[in-house]
Amino acid sequence: ELKVEQNPLFLSMQEGKNYTIYCNYSTTSDRLYWYRQDPGKSLESLFVLLSNGAVKQEGRLMASLDTKARLSTLHITAAVHDLSATYFCAVENYGGSQGNLIFGKGTKLSVKP
Amino acid sequence: DTEVTQTPKHLVMGMTNKKSLKCEQHMGHRAMYWYKQKAKKPPELMFVYSYEKLSINESVPSRFSPECPNSSLLNLHLHALQPEDSALYLCASSQDHLRVLQETQYFGPGTRLLVL
Numbered sequence: 001e002l003k004v005e006q007n008p009l010f011l012s013m014q015e016g017k018n019y020t021i022y023c024n025y026s027t028t029s030d031r032l033y034w035y036r037q038d039p040g041k042s043l044e045s046l047f048v049l050l051s052n053g054a055v056k057q058e059g060r061l062m063a064s065l066d067t068k069a070r071l072s073t074l075h076i077t078a079a080v081h082d083l084s085a086t087y088f089c090a091v092e093n094y095g096g097s098q099g100n101l102i103f104g105k106g107t108k109l110s111v112k113p
Numbered sequence: 114d115t116e117v118t119q120t121p122k123h124l125v126m127g128m129t130n131k132k133s134l135k136c137e138q139h140m141g142h143r144a145m146y147w148y149k150q151k152a153k154k155p156p157e158l159m160f161v162y163s164y165e166k167l168s169i170n171e172s173v174p175s176r177f178s179p180e181c182p183n184s185s186l187l188n189l190h191l192h193a194l195q196p197e198d199s200a201l202y203l204c205a206s207s208q209d210h211l212r213v214l215q216e217t218q219y220f221g222p223g224t225r226l227l228v229l
Binding site: 033035040041042043044045048088090100101103104105106 | 146153154155156157158161169171203205216217218219220221222223225
């Protein structure tokens, strides 16, 4: 059974600082997705990582995927308040219900001035 | 246009009511999904439709009944729900079922459901 673990679950950071969110998963998969969710809102797709070594950057966020280590990171550079949200990673499940996404528990990020 | 729309935005219903949630997309996507999200939890997959056929049912109770009238529409019919079914119900779509084409899912704004 595929399990997806994110850490930390809560992250409070100051503006201007850097930090990394980690996403580990338990079984083979080479597709990983990062989403952002603002309170009371839907999920917004941030990154789609489709192969080992994939790295994608958008603004202050950079995501990477190491399929051998079954690890993805979401790195935040020089955080700003607008980045405050909950970030989910999701991994495509190859077994069982193929093609569906298994989500991590989410990391609630709070960026303070 | 990468928009998935959902109606209604909010719904309050009693345990004996029958209601429906609606989802629509005009991106030509052939896979559509229903998720349930409880507060401070990740989304949990309920159903997947691929080419208008139900391809995944994640052991969802029969009081939830999905329907895909055409490739752009997805409904979720609700009957005899329980208070613990109160949640945010999210619809999503993707170009194809994820394993076939390498694309993400696009999520709608959700319907916040309260069962009294």
